[in-house]
Amino acid sequence: xxxxxxxxxxxxxxxxxxxxxxxxxxxxxxxxxxxxxxxxxxxxxxxxxxxxxxxxxxxxxxxxxxxxxxxxxxxxxxxxxxxxxxxxxxxxxxxxxxxxxxxxxxxxxxxxxxxxxxxxxxxxxxxxxxxxxxxxxxxxxxxxxxxxxxxxxxxxxxxxxxxxxxxxxxxxxxxxxxxxxxxxxxxxxxxxxxxxxxxxxxxxxxxxxxxxxxxxxxxxxxxxxxxxxxxxxxxxxxxxxxxxxxxxxxxxxxxxxxxxxxxxxxxxxxxxxxxxxxxxxxxxxxxxxxxxxxxxxxxxxxxxxxxxxxxxxxxxxxxxxxxxxxxxxxxxxxxxxxxxxxxx
Amino acid sequence: xxxxxxxxxxxxxxxxxxxxxxxxxxxxxxxxxxxxxxxxxxxxxxxxxxxxxxxxxxxxxxxxxxxxxxxxxxxxxxxxxxxxxxxxxxxxxxxxxxxxxxxxxxxxxxxxxxxxxxxxxxxxxxxxxxxxxxxxxxxxxxxxxxxxxxxxxxxxxxxxxxxxxxxxxxxxxxxxxxxxxxxxxxxxxxxxxxxxxxxxxxxxxxxxxxxxxxxxxxxxxxxxxxxxxxxxxxxxxxxxxxxxxxxxxxxxxxxxxxxxxxxxxxxxxxxxxxxxxxxxxxxxxxxxxxxxxxxxxxxxxxxxxxxxxxxxxxxxxxxxxxxxxxxxxxxxxxxxxxxxxxxxxxxxxxxxxxxxxxxxxxxxxxxxxxxxxxxxxxx
Ligand SMILES: NC(=O)c1ccc[n+]([C@@H]2O[C@H](COP(=O)([O-])OP(=O)(O)OC[C@H]3O[C@@H](n4cnc5c(N)ncnc54)[C@H](OP(=O)(O)O)[C@@H]3O)[C@@H](O)[C@H]2O)c1
Numbered sequence: 001x002x003x004x005x006x007x008x009x010x011x012x013x014x015x016x017x018x019x020x021x022x023x024x025x026x027x028x029x030x031x032x033x034x035x036x037x038x039x040x041x042x043x044x045x046x047x048x049x050x051x052x053x054x055x056x057x058x059x060x061x062x063x064x065x066x067x068x069x070x071x072x073x074x075x076x077x078x079x080x081x082x083x084x085x086x087x088x089x090x091x092x093x094x095x096x097x098x099x100x101x102x103x104x105x106x107x108x109x110x111x112x113x114x115x116x117x118x119x120x121x122x123x124x125x126x127x128x129x130x131x132x133x134x135x136x137x138x139x140x141x142x143x144x145x146x147x148x149x150x151x152x153x154x155x156x157x158x159x160x161x162x163x164x165x166x167x168x169x170x171x172x173x174x175x176x177x178x179x180x181x182x183x184x185x186x187x188x189x190x191x192x193x194x195x196x197x198x199x200x201x202x203x204x205x206x207x208x209x210x211x212x213x214x215x216x217x218x219x220x221x222x223x224x225x226x227x228x229x230x231x232x233x234x235x236x237x238x239x240x241x242x243x244x245x246x247x248x249x250x251x252x253x254x255x256x257x258x259x260x261x262x263x264x265x266x267x268x269x270x271x272x273x274x275x276x277x278x279x280x281x282x283x284x285x286x287x288x289x290x291x292x293x294x295x296x297x298x299x300x301x302x303x304x305x306x307x308x309x310x311x312x313x314x315x316x317x318x319x320x321x322x323x324x325x326x327x328x329x330x331x332x333x334x335x336x337x338x339x340x341x342x343x344x
Numbered sequence: 345x346x347x348x349x350x351x352x353x354x355x356x357x358x359x360x361x362x363x364x365x366x367x368x369x370x371x372x373x374x375x376x377x378x379x380x381x382x383x384x385x386x387x388x389x390x391x392x393x394x395x396x397x398x399x400x401x402x403x404x405x406x407x408x409x410x411x412x413x414x415x416x417x418x419x420x421x422x423x424x425x426x427x428x429x430x431x432x433x434x435x436x437x438x439x440x441x442x443x444x445x446x447x448x449x450x451x452x453x454x455x456x457x458x459x460x461x462x463x464x465x466x467x468x469x470x471x472x473x474x475x476x477x478x479x480x481x482x483x484x485x486x487x488x489x490x491x492x493x494x495x496x497x498x499x500x501x502x503x504x505x506x507x508x509x510x511x512x513x514x515x516x517x518x519x520x521x522x523x524x525x526x527x528x529x530x531x532x533x534x535x536x537x538x539x540x541x542x543x544x545x546x547x548x549x550x551x552x553x554x555x556x557x558x559x560x561x562x563x564x565x566x567x568x569x570x571x572x573x574x575x576x577x578x579x580x581x582x583x584x585x586x587x588x589x590x591x592x593x594x595x596x597x598x599x600x601x602x603x604x605x606x607x608x609x610x611x612x613x614x615x616x617x618x619x620x621x622x623x624x625x626x627x628x629x630x631x632x633x634x635x636x637x638x639x640x641x642x643x644x645x646x647x648x649x650x651x652x653x654x655x656x657x658x659x660x661x662x663x664x665x666x667x668x669x670x671x672x673x674x675x676x677x678x679x680x681x682x683x684x685x686x687x688x689x690x691x692x693x694x695x696x697x698x699x700x701x702x703x704x705x706x707x708x709x710x711x712x713x714x715x716x717x718x719x720x721x722x723x
Contacts (some may be wrong), residue, residue, distance in 0.1 A: 024517045058521040061483040065472070067431035201448065208443040209458065209538075299536070321537075323489070 003036045004337050005054065005091055007122070009084075009113050010099030011044040011071060012072035013126050013171040016064040016156070017326035018099065023060035025330070040228030043082045047072025050079065052091055084113060088120050089162055094341050095333055098126035100167035104223055104242065107134040114150070118142045123340060125332040127325055129227045133242050136234045150339055151332035153207035156181065156228045157302045159324030160317035163332070167235050172308035174236045177274045179304030180297055181228045184212045185250050185270045189258075190298040193267060198255040211300060222247035225272040229281050238276045246282040253285055261287050267295040346384045346522045348515070351560045354378065355529060355551035355618075358390035361467060361525035364423025364474075365683045370566075371474035373626040374524070379480050384522060386560075387549040388529040389471045389484075391463025394414065396530075399463050402440075403456035405447045413440070416497050417466050429473045436466050453497035456537045457531075461488070464528035465549075472526045481523040485514065491532035491550060493540045500532060500540035502549070504612060507532075507589040508557040515558060529556070545606030547610045555619040556612035564622045564629060565604075569625055571630025572597075572604060574646045574718045580711060584616060584647050591618075593645050593661055596696050600659040603719050637663055644670075644717045649710050655686055657700045658709055660717070674699070677716055683709050 008015055026037045038054025046069040049055075055063065055077075057177040063074055065092065072078040081305040087093075096117035100110050115138075117124050124143070126132065131139060132152060143150045153163045166174075180186050183204060191202035192323075203220075206212035218224045226245035233240040250270050261268050270293065274281045288295040294313060297303040302319035305312065318324045354640050358368050374596045391399075401409035410702035414437050421433040440462040447455065468484060476483035492512045493500035518525050529547025542549050548565055555563040555618055555721040572594075589597075598662040603621065618635035621651060642664035649658050660674065671690060674697060678685055687700035701709055 024514060025522060027517065056521075057517060058483065058523050061523070065432070065469075065484055067428060067435050070428060070431065072430050201446075204446040205455075208446040208455070214442075230422070340473060 001030065001034055001036055003038055003054070004095060004341055005038050005040045005093045006095045006097060006333060007040060007087060007093040007117075008089060008097045009082075009109070010097060010128070011042050011099070012068070012099065012101070012164040012323050013322040014329065015042070015044070016017045017322035018097065018329050019060050020064045021323065021326045021330055023057045023064075026057070029334065033334070033338065035342065037337075040093060041087045042071060043084075043087070043264070044069055045072045045082075045292055046070070047078055048082050048087055049077040050087060050090055051077050056239045058300075065275040068259055083104055088116070088122075091121045093117075095336060096122040096124045097329060097333065098124060099329070100128050100132070102128050102130040102218065102227065104130050104133065104218075104227065107131045114139055115142060116149055118146060118150075120231065121146065121148070123148050123336045124150045125154075125336065126150070126152050127158065127329055129155045129224075129231060132234070133227045133230045134237065136196050136231075149336045151336060152330055153233070154325045154328040155231050157304065157315070158320045158328055160302075160315070161328070162304065162317065163231075163316050165233055165315070166232065166306065169308065172310055174238070174306060174308050175231070175234055175275070175277050176307040177236075177304060177306075178294075179272060179274045179315075180229055180269060180294060180302050181225045181304070181319070182219050182222075182270065183302060183321075184216060184302040185225075186302070187211045187296070187300050188250065189253070189268055189270060192253070192255060192258045193262065194298075196255065196258070199253055200253055201339070220250050222249065222270075222272075225270070225283040226281070229272050229274045229283070233274055233276075233281070236276070240279075242282050244281060246280070246284070248284050265290050267292075268293055269295055288292065346519045347521060347585075349561075350384045351515075351519075351558065352378065352383050352385050352564065353388060353551045353555040353560055354385040354564045355388040355547050355566060355572070356390065356471070356541055357547070357565070358393050358396070358428065358467075359568050360566065361390065361392040361470075364420045364470075365421065367470050367474040368477055368483055368582045370626075371471065371478045371480065373566075374475065374478050375478050377626070378525050379524060385524055385564075386485075386518075386552065386554055387471060387475075387524060387526040388547055389464060389467045389526060389546045390472075391467050392420065395463040395467070396460060397702070400456070402444050403447065403459040404520055410441065410444050413462075415439075416637040417470075420470055424470075424473055426473060429469070432469055433466055434461060436469065457497045457541045460541055461528070461531040461539045468526050468528045475526070480722060481521070483521065483525055485521045485525045485527040487531045487550070488533040488537070488539055490514070490527065491553070493532040493534060493542070495534045495538065495540065497540055499543035501554050502532065502542070502612070503535075504557060505554070505615065506535070507553065511554060511558055538601075543608065544610065548606045548609040549611075552609045552619065552621065553612040556616045559617045560619055561670040562616065562622065563619050564624075566626060567604060568625055569604070570625050570628050572602070572646070575648065575710065575714050576702065579707060580714050584718060587630070587632065588637065588641055589631060589633045589645055590663055590695070591633060593637075593663060593695050594633045596648060596694065597648065597659075597661050600648055600661070600696070600698075602646070602648060644699050647710060647713045648708055651703075651706075655700045656703055656706045657687075657698045658706070658713065660697045660699075660713065661695060663695045666692045666694055671697065674713075677712065678709075681712055683712075
């Protein structure tokens with residue numbers, strides 16, 4: 001049995017779901033692959049919980065029952081303040097999992113954490129997009145020079161292996177990627193069309209059921225979708241800068257717009273587009289005929305159409321959702337373990 | 345590591361959950377009755393007493409009732425003097441408040457279910473804390489992830505296949521950690537993740553479904569009373585606890601309005617594994633409800649009356665009461681006491697006789713029948 005030490009930074013929706021999924025599935029993974037996934041440290045904005053030998057299932061479940069910002073209260077393992085150096089010195093992790101919030105101005109805290117991890121010989125799995133969007137080449141070069149992996153399939157269509165598939169299409173020239181990449185805004189639009197409520201009401205409902213954040217700016221203003229286009233562009237080797245993505249704010253859509261569209265047999269969608277031939281990228285409010293394939297993707301589903309010089313593909317799946325995203329993170333962790341850690 | 349056969353299901357009714365003290369009492373009883381006896385109970389909890397009714401008002405837009413719920417749960421939480429717990433409960437209540445703030449004029453059944461679900465969600469957190477408080481390792485399960493239902497908000501039915509799949513996946517980790525899992529009764533979610541509620545008595549339904557789908561032998565439904573009685577003790581003080589009932593008898597009694605039995609709860613038991621249901625209090629589980637009755641236990645089990653419309657009826661319930669001999673005996677009683685019969689209904693395949701009677705004689709008949717059927721008086 002091989003032990004793999006994992007450090008998790010960020011213990012919000014995804015962090016908790018990840019810890020819970022690991023606690024429920026690690027025995028199964030151990031039986032199947034002969035590896036013990038040991039979560040040795042977990043951090044939030046106020047503190048960390050550290051256990052060198054790895055937390056057991058019961059401890060992981062109890063941890064995910066903590067209120068926000070309370071890891072430091074997780075007796076006897078909790079400590080005030082996050083000192084990543086201390087964490088690494090004590091736990092010597094093989095894999096670093098970054099689940100902190102996205103900050104598109106600085107990339108922090110993810111950017112520093114990821115570089116620190118790589119420089120201390122840990123592979124990285126991130127669901128946080130900002131460090132990749134702002135520092136993709138630097139991060140990848142750092143990893144490559146040390147023979148380490150950085151995986152991030154949870155960042156785009158987080159509940160699906162879309163990025164894995166895209167990056168495996170190595171012989172294709174990818175000309176166009178277009179789709180619904182943000183679950184929150186798609187849910188809001190679906191609410192507006194189905195229940196004929198205005199934007200504010202739909203947003204409130206999305207917040208009530210946990211589909212939208214208390215501060216929905218990143219979703220509503222198109223930053224999240226733009227960041228995803230940016231990551232896609234890097235994966236297919238035709239990088240664009242996030243600032244060059246043209247964005248429209250979804251808050252402009254009124255109930256009247258929706259009614260007008262419906263009357264004309266159309267549906268309003270918030271569509272992200274990366275056109276590598278014309279080198280343009282945008283996140284726009286568009287009207288689509290009702291029978292358009294993207295028009296039929298409702299609620300928290302995401303969908304992408306990929307056009308290459310050889311073929312056209314259509315991909316539908318859950319965009320986020322903490323449990324789905326946690327599984328994507330877990331899958332990245334396992335693929336690193338199987339390819340890199342055990343193989344070595 | 346616990347054995348699978350150590351599992352049982354224990355539902356703790358809301359009438360028992362009034363304050364911090366009563367959560368701890370329930371936890372102590374769970375420990376004494378099950379954990380110390382080397383069993384691993386899956387605990388199903390209802391909302392604390394009165395909370396569901398308050399939340400229904402919240403769903404109609406009442407801020408006053410929202411305050412009442414907040415106060416009630418915060419005060420229960422504060423009795424544990426755990427800052428962690430208070431913060432957690434506070435977080436849930438903040439979430440509830442956000443949801444309540446989205447209420448607009450029109451009634452939205454999905455929103456009502458979401459709001460009402462917080463009653464059980466917070467109660468579960470409190471019960472886990474109470475168990476830990478009495479040194480029982482306990483963990484939360486999430487009904488919204490495990491109990492999958494159709495989308496009939498307010499009265500949803502469990503999707504047995506999807507739910508069985510979900511439950512089966514967590515059984516092994518539960519047995520491995522040997523920690524007592526606690527899950528919300530009464531709530532579930534659709535495949536799409538919308539929160540639903542299972543209707544009146546829904547916690548019993550959650551409990552029997554879990555037991556039946558996991559092939560668990562025993563389900564304990566804990567309330568304030570010691571069991572199901574031969575008649576309503578408020579009317580007939582000499583009413584006794586019924587020791588054994590069949591599913592059919594219990595469902596028939598529920599059909600005619602018997603309290604503490606929820607007919608929906610028997611559906612999974614009839615369709616899948618036939619677990620035995622024990623109904624009672626922490627003092628004693630007086631009534632046992634099982635799939636089949638041994639032949640010697642056939643016969644009348646309880647009498648009740650129901651006033652529907654103008655003509656009330658008396659129902660005599662029990663396997664085999666529809667046979668000719670028993671019918672004759674009942675009619676003899678009416679004849680001797682000179683009660684009038686306005687109508688009578690009985691089928692050989694149903695465990696009941698219904699006798700329509702005059703309003704003025706209703707209670708007298710009930711008493712007379714109880715006396716001759718259950719108190720050994722010769723008719
Ligand atoms: N939610 C989804 O479905 C989804 C899907 C795909 C990708 N993502 C991405 O995944 C990441 C996490 O999402 P989430 O929904 O879990 O966010 P979240 O609920 O806001 O959680 C963020 C976590 O990061 C912690 N944190 C903040 N600053 C930190 C610091 N300096 N050091 C250590 N921890 C810090 C927070 O601490 P406190 O608890 O103390 O506040 C919190 O625990 C985000 O980047 C998001 O974009 C999310």
